[in-house]
Amino acid sequence: MFDLYRRLSGALGRSSGNDNASGNEARTDGGVVSDRSVPEPGSESDPGPLARVGAAVDRRLGSDFLESSLFWLPPFLLIALFVYGAIIWNLLISLTDYRGFANAPDYGNLDFEMYTRALADPGFIDAAVNTLILLVAFTGATLAVGLLLAILIDRGIRFENAFRTIYLLPMSLSFVVTAQFWLWMYNFNNGIVNLLLGTVGIGPISFLGDQTIVLWAVIFALMWQFSGYAMVVYLAGLRAIPTEHYEAAQVDGASTLKMYWRVIIPQLKGATISAAVVLMVFGMKAFDFLYSLVGGYRPPNGADILATKMVREAYANLNWAYGAAIAIVLFGMALAVIGPYLVYEYRRNNL
Amino acid sequence: MSDAEIRRADATTRVARLRRTVQQTSPGEVVLYAVLVVMAGFYLVPIESGLVTSIKTNTAIIGTAPYAPPGANGVTLEKWGTAIDALLRGMGNSLLYAVPATVISAVLGSVTAYGLTMPTWKRAYKAPLIALIVAGIFIPYQAVLVPLTQFWSQWVGIAQHLSFVWALGVPDDYAGIVELVITHVAYGLPICTLLFRTYYKTMSTEMIESARLDGASLRRVYRRIVLPLSGPMFAVVLIYQFTQIWNDLLFTLVLVSTESSPAAPVVLILAGLGSSLEGQDFALRMAGAFFAALPTLAVYIFFGEEFAEGVSA
Numbered sequence: 001m002f003d004l005y006r007r008l009s010g011a012l013g014r015s016s017g018n019d020n021a022s023g024n025e026a027r028t029d030g031g032v033v034s035d036r037s038v039p040e041p042g043s044e045s046d047p048g049p050l051a052r053v054g055a056a057v058d059r060r061l062g063s064d065f066l067e068s069s070l071f072w073l074p075p076f077l078l079i080a081l082f083v084y085g086a087i088i089w090n091l092l093i094s095l096t097d098y099r100g101f102a103n104a105p106d107y108g109n110l111d112f113e114m115y116t117r118a119l120a121d122p123g124f125i126d127a128a129v130n131t132l133i134l135l136v137a138f139t140g141a142t143l144a145v146g147l148l149l150a151i152l153i154d155r156g157i158r159f160e161n162a163f164r165t166i167y168l169l170p171m172s173l174s175f176v177v178t179a180q181f182w183l184w185m186y187n188f189n190n191g192i193v194n195l196l197l198g199t200v201g202i203g204p205i206s207f208l209g210d211q212t213i214v215l216w217a218v219i220f221a222l223m224w225q226f227s228g229y230a231m232v233v234y235l236a237g238l239r240a241i242p243t244e245h246y247e248a249a250q251v252d253g254a255s256t257l258k259m260y261w262r263v264i265i266p267q268l269k270g271a272t273i274s275a276a277v278v279l280m281v282f283g284m285k286a287f288d289f290l291y292s293l294v295g296g297y298r299p300p301n302g303a304d305i306l307a308t309k310m311v312r313e314a315y316a317n318l319n320w321a322y323g324a325a326i327a328i329v330l331f332g333m334a335l336a337v338i339g340p341y342l343v344y345e346y347r348r349n350n351l
Numbered sequence: 352m353s354d355a356e357i358r359r360a361d362a363t364t365r366v367a368r369l370r371r372t373v374q375q376t377s378p379g380e381v382v383l384y385a386v387l388v389v390m391a392g393f394y395l396v397p398i399e400s401g402l403v404t405s406i407k408t409n410t411a412i413i414g415t416a417p418y419a420p421p422g423a424n425g426v427t428l429e430k431w432g433t434a435i436d437a438l439l440r441g442m443g444n445s446l447l448y449a450v451p452a453t454v455i456s457a458v459l460g461s462v463t464a465y466g467l468t469m470p471t472w473k474r475a476y477k478a479p480l481i482a483l484i485v486a487g488i489f490i491p492y493q494a495v496l497v498p499l500t501q502f503w504s505q506w507v508g509i510a511q512h513l514s515f516v517w518a519l520g521v522p523d524d525y526a527g528i529v530e531l532v533i534t535h536v537a538y539g540l541p542i543c544t545l546l547f548r549t550y551y552k553t554m555s556t557e558m559i560e561s562a563r564l565d566g567a568s569l570r571r572v573y574r575r576i577v578l579p580l581s582g583p584m585f586a587v588v589l590i591y592q593f594t595q596i597w598n599d600l601l602f603t604l605v606l607v608s609t610e611s612s613p614a615a616p617v618v619l620i621l622a623g624l625g626s627s628l629e630g631q632d633f634a635l636r637m638a639g640a641f642f643a644a645l646p647t648l649a650v651y652i653f654f655g656e657e658f659a660e661g662v663s664a
Contacts, residue, residue: 064470071466
């Protein structure tokens with residue numbers, strides 16, 4: 001990998017230099033070179049050794065590799081620095097004992113102390129369990145509601161656009177804003193949820209104060225916000241299924257329910273996978289929502305997740321290294337979801 | 352026929368049409384629409400309840416149902432006034448980083464996607480690069496926060512580089528805004544690239560191939576052919592990206608940190624608004640929530656189609 005980069009950057013320097021010097025001429029011996037026109041040594045415009053390396057790289061990687069690198073390489077390097085560089089740096093910080101007001105961590109003494117500390121911290125275990133519950137329940141519920149909505153909307157209804165717009169509306173709002181709405185919905189005395197439950201004789205329930213319920217209340221609110229998203233993804237999936245499949249199922253005499261269960265839903269595998277991946281990532285980012293519920297780093301008791309605990313440890317308690325270690329665990333969880341997804345997409349030729 | 356007769360004939364056909372519609376509607380369809388309407392209610396009630404609450408007086412909040420309008424003497428715009436006073440400067444600050452970050456990440460995303468899609472080089476080498484970029488979309492930002500803080504505060508020190516700006520009387524908290532622009536561009540680039548790439552993959556390659564055979568450089572192909580055709584996708588990406596950046600709290604919390612800072616973005620102020628020692632002022636919170644959501648709501652109402660396309664890609 002590093003070798004590739006070195007060659008690349010050398011070649012890049014060459015091609016951009018040529019661009020400045022002699023505009024179009026550069027391209028005849030530069031990026032556009034295809035296999036047949038590799039310049040012979042000693043022909044009319046003798047290319048330098050760099051150009052010959054460039055041509056070799058082009059032959060190896062495809063004819064436009066060098067010329068196109070001007071377009072994608074600088075942004076890619078920015079991403080590499082901010083995403084991958086930062087993750088490696090974060091891993092390094094998690095191995096130090098960095099805490100408090102010191103300006104920089106001491107990289108001289110690396111060990112796994114922060115990770116053993118996490119395993120011994122009941123708060124961490126709780127947060128990890130809560131994160132898993134949130135991910136599974138939130139993703140499952142949101143997909144189910146989204147699928148239901150998509151099927152209903154796909155039945156050739158009127159006002160389709162209006163319904164779709166309404167269902168997707170919460171998704172356009174910030175977590176900070178929806179947290180305010182749900183704080184009010186879940187209010188003990190005046191909240192609509194308790195009002196509704198009161199009509200059937202239940203409650204009132206302190207949704208955000210009871211630590212056995214609060215996580216489910218949060219999951220429900222997140223489901224409200226993102227089921228419109230799942231609907232949009234499923235709707236695109238449904239529209240891609242040829243109508244013959246519906247007709248064939250009906251000719252076979254399958255009931256509507258059976259048709260969806262046996263014929264249609266299995267074909268939505270791709271939509272389910274991509275929606276599930278995105279939803280899990282949203283779930284891991286639920287930090288914004290929990291922070292705004294209380295206006296502080298400490299979420300309601302029983303709703304602490306790794307995302308909130310990490311930020312609290314680092315930015316409220318100044319346990320930088322410990323926060324970094326929690327972040328690495330969270331990253332590992334994300335990777336366990338993203339990795340297989342990327343392999344799947346690659347196999348389907350989608351990358 | 353007189354006008355009246357025409358009108359009467361019109362009315363009878365309309366009634367007939369209505370009757371036909373009602374007769375053709377099967378019980379199943381009635382259930383279908385009932386479910387759709389109930390679900391619409393489910394999505395709208397929290398928002399509607401917030402809106403009516405934001406214009407209620409404190410007594411009306413206790414006296415009326417949370418979803419009911421306040422009634423004639425329970426209406427007040429006082430909370431909106433307070434919320435706007437508190438949030439207006441945050442609104443300006445948010446625009447100050449959201450707009451440049453959106454535009455820059457969209458342009459860079461388009462260029463990157465072009466470089467990774469149109470030119471021909473081997474898929475075996477392209478795919479890992481694209482996989483790395485796509486994975487960048489899904490990274491939980493917690494995994495980069497501590498290094499990000501280190502990077503901006505210890506390594507770069509934008510506050511020192513821009514000392515000439517502070518000399519003009521701009522509070523040096525605005526260094527946080529510059530950091531937010533760059534940070535949002537870096538972390539927004541992967542999704543922008545992916546959106547443009549899905550679009551460019553469907554673009555016809557014939558014109559581009561023939562232009563390449565005529566000796567046009569990649570830059571020329573981009574400027575003359577690809578960029579002019581990218582308009583619809585730019586709309587999608589700009590709208591999606593603006594919503595994301597405007598709504599994000601985590602980076603503002605880490606890079607600007609205090610809501611009392613003159614550079615505090617609107618989400619940061621809103622997160623602490625309306626909670627005090629005397630209890631929570633819900634009307635103020637709701638008014639603030641709506642005011643802070645106005646830009647994204649406006650974008651959603653006017654460009655709902657593009658927004659849907661952006662999230663579903």
